[in-house]
Amino acid sequence: MTVLAGPTAVGKGTVSADVRARYPQVWLSVSATTRPPRPGEVHGVHYLFVSPEEFDRMVAAGEMLEWAVVHGRHRYGTPRGPVEDHLAAGRPTLLEIDLQGARQVRSSMPTARFVFLSPPSLEELVRRLVGRGTEDAEERARRLRTAEVxxxxxxxxxxxxxxxxxxxxxxxxxxxxxxxxxxxxSTLPRVAG
Known part of the structure; x- marks a missing residue:
């Protein structure tokens, strides 16, 4: 299993979508979230959009491999069952998650490969965040503070x-x-960090 994480607006979703389109043998986990969909996002493809109550139920039932509150606002998490099923079948598995989630997965699945997706520069990260136009000024400021961490x-x-x-x-x-x-x-060895 490979875990892909990085700062907000770095392009994790874009790279993951390109993996999905060009490398269909890779199974890409679909995260659950309590945030509303952005324009063009499809339930079950980009995210599982769930109510806060349903998210609470999934956490309480032990159905999440990892979960976190991201940007101090919405919850995101990885449903455990599909990940375990695909790993058991030997399928290359990719989790695109946030930093908090990556840390949780590292503690429960230390043999996974952890990949950090980095922007070419902080200035480019700011440009991407502002350029996508999906967040208001307050949300952009919150995300930029998170990105620095x-x-x-x-x-x-x-x-x-x-x-x-x-x-x-x-x-x-x-x-x-x-x-x-x-x-x-092919089978590649885990890269030691």
């Missing part, structure tokens, strides 16, 4: 991929997952 966590990860070009970053991630666009899967 998230950037400082890079040394906790096994590998860093700089997202200066989506295709290149995706291909580098696919190489770590041991897959190719032809559909072949």
């Amino acid at each position: 998230e950037m400082a966590a890079e040394p906790e990860f096994d590998v860093t991929i700089v997202n200066d070009d989506v295709t290149r970053a995706t291909d580098e991630l696919a190489g770590l997952l041991g897959v190719s666009e032809t559909g072949a899967t």
Whole structure:
């Protein structure tokens, strides 16, 4: 299993979508969240959009591999069952999650590979966050404060991929997952960090 994390607006969703499109042999976990969908997001594809009450039920029932409050506002988490099923089937598995979630997974699944997706610069990260236009000024400020903390966590990860070009970053991630666009899967050793 490979865990992909990084600061807000770094392009985790874009890289993950490119993996999904170009490397269909990789199973990409779909996180649950209490936040409302952004324009164009589809329930069950981008996220499982659930009520706070349903999220509470899932946590209480032990159905979450990890979960966290992100940006001090909404909860995100990874449903445990599908991850365990795909790992048991031997399928390359990718979790795209936040820093808090990555830390929880590291404690419960230390043999996973942890990949930090980094922006080419803090200035570029700010440009991406402002440019996507999905958050108001207050939310952007909150996310930028969170991003500074998230950037400082890079040394906790096994590998860093700089997202200066989506295709290149995706291909580098696919190489770590041991897959190719032809559909072949190889077994690669876990990279020690």
